[in-house]
Amino acid sequence: MDEQKTISVMVVDDHPLWRDGVARDLAERGFRVVATAPDAPAAVRIARAVRPDVVLMDLNLGELSGVDATAMITGELPETRVLVLSASGEHSDVLEAVKAGASGYLVKSASAEELVDAVNRTAAGDAVFTAGLAGLVLGEYRRMAATPDEAVDKPQLTDRETEVLRLVAKGLTARQIANRLVISHRTVENHVQSTLRKLQLHNRVELARYAIEHGLDAEPEV
C-alpha cells in the first residue's frame, strides 16, 4: 500500500460519469489522483504542469484524439506513462495509441482490481496487455514485414518474443507463460515490454523521417 500511495494518476475522459467514477475508485484504493481532464488539449496542458506517474487515457476525445495526446505526453514527459482505457474494444486506434507511446491497454469494463493492478504495473514500467492488444501488435509486426520498403530498418520480433506474444494473445497469464516456456516471470514481462518498445521506437523514427522529408524538422518546441 505504501507504494500505491506514491503513485500519482491523471484521468482523461470526456464522459464526466466515467471520469469521476474512476477517479473516486482509484482514490479509494490509495492512489493520488492529481488531475482529471475532459479533452486532449487540456490533458496535455495539465500533464505538463502536474507530471503524473500514470495517465489513464480514453481514446474517443473529439477533435484531437487520445492518440495525439498520448504521443505528446509521452514525447514530452519521459517519466509519465500512459495507460489506455477504452470502451470500444481493440480497434486500430488502440494500436495507434500504443505505437504513439502508451504502455498498455485495458478495457473499460475491467474490474476495479484489474484496474489497480494495471496502474501499478504501468507505474512500475511494465506493459499492460490484453489478448486483443497482443493480437494487434503481432499483426502490426507481420504487416510491416510484408510491406516492401527497403528504405527503413523494420523492427522484427525475435522467435521468443513472437512465442510469448502469441501466448498472451491466446489468453495465458504471464505466470502461465513462464511455466510453459520454463523461463522466469520477469523474463516474460521483459519480452512483452520489448515488443512494445521496438514498435514505439520505430514509430518515432518514422515520424522524424516523415518530418525531415516534408521539411517539418524545425526546432521542436520544448
Place this chain on the structure above:
Amino acid sequence: MREMPTVPGMVARDDPVAPLWRGTVALRVVTFLFAAVNVTIHSDEYLRPWLGWTVLGVMGLWSAFTVRSYSAERGRNWWVVGSDLAVACGLMSLSPFILTDEQYLRLVPLVTTIWACEPAVAVGALGGQVAGALAGGVLGLSTYLNRGEMTVDVVRDVVLLVGAGFVVGMASTTARRTAVRLARALRTEAATAERERLARSIHDGVLQVLARVRKRGLELGGEAAELAELAGEQEVALRSLVAAAPEESTVDGEADLRPALQLLATRRFEVSTPATRVLLPAAAVAELASLVREALSNVDEHAGEDARAWVLLEDLGDEVVLSVRDDGPGIPEGRIEDAAAEGRMGIAKSIRGRVAALGGALELQTGPGEGTEWEVRVFRAGDGGAG
C-alpha cells in the same frame, strides 16, 4: 452540391456532356475549312461569286461565335443552338442564288456543304436523341428543298443527318444519366460515412455507461450485481458489433475474416485479430467462422460455464492461422478417439472434416487440466503446394 463538401464537386459541377461539345466545336472548325476549300474551287463558275464569298464570310463569323459559345457551359443553350440551326438553313437557302443550273446538274455541293451538318450534332448534345434526330430531319428537309429534287445523294444526306443527331443525342442522354447516378452514389456514400461517424460516437457513449454500470453494480452486490451482469453482456455484444466493421468483399470474391470472428466475442470469449484486413475466399471465411462457432459451443458444453476461451487470428502472408484456446479441464487422452470409434459425430471429426475440406492443417493440444487448443492453418491459393 454546396452542402456536401466531402463529395468531389467536379463530377457534379462539370457538364457531363462536355466531351461531346468539344467534338462539336472540332467538327465546326473542320467543316468550315472544307467549306472554304469548296467555295475557293467553285467560285469562278458561281452565278454570283461575291455572294458565295459573302456567305463564306458569314459562315466564318458564325463559326467563331458558336465555337466560343460551345466552349463554355453558359453558351450551350437553346438560344445559341436554335440560332445555329436557323443560320445553317438560312445560309443553305442562298445556294440557288449562287450555284449555276449547270453546277446543280453536276451535283456541286451547296455553298454551306457539310458545314451545315453541325447543328444536328449540337442539338443532339443539348437535347438528346429525339431532338437531335429532329434537327437532322430539318437540315435534311432544307437540303432537299435547296436541291429541288429527291436524288440518291439527298436521301443519303438526310439519313446521315438524322442518324448523326440521333446517335450524338443518345450519347448525351447516357452521359447525363450516368452523371446523375454517380452524383447520387457519392451523396449516399457521404451520408453513410456521416451516419457511421455518428453511430460510433453514440455507441461509445452507450459503452461508457454500460461499462460503468457493470463495474459499479458488481461492487454494490446483490440485485445491483445482477443488473451489472446484464449490462456487461450488452456491453460485450455492442463492442463486438462496433468492432465488426461492415463486411466488404473484393471484386474477386474475397472477404475479411475479422468481422465474422469479432461477432462471436462474448464476456467469456475473447477474439484477437490484426488491425488490417485478413482476406480469404468468401466460402473459406464462412467455413472458418462456423468452425470457430462450433469450437466455442463445444467449450460451452464440455469445459464448464466458467471456462473462458480466446480466439486468435494471425495472417502470415502465405497462410492464415486461427487458434481457439480454452482454460477448461481439457479433453482426457483417448476420449476423442473413443468418440470417433463409437461412431458418434464428435467435435473432432466435424472440425477435422471442415479443415480438410479447406485444404488446411489442424493441430490439437490438450490434456487433463491444460485446457484445449485447436490450431487451424489455411494456406492461401497460389501457395497451394505448400499444404
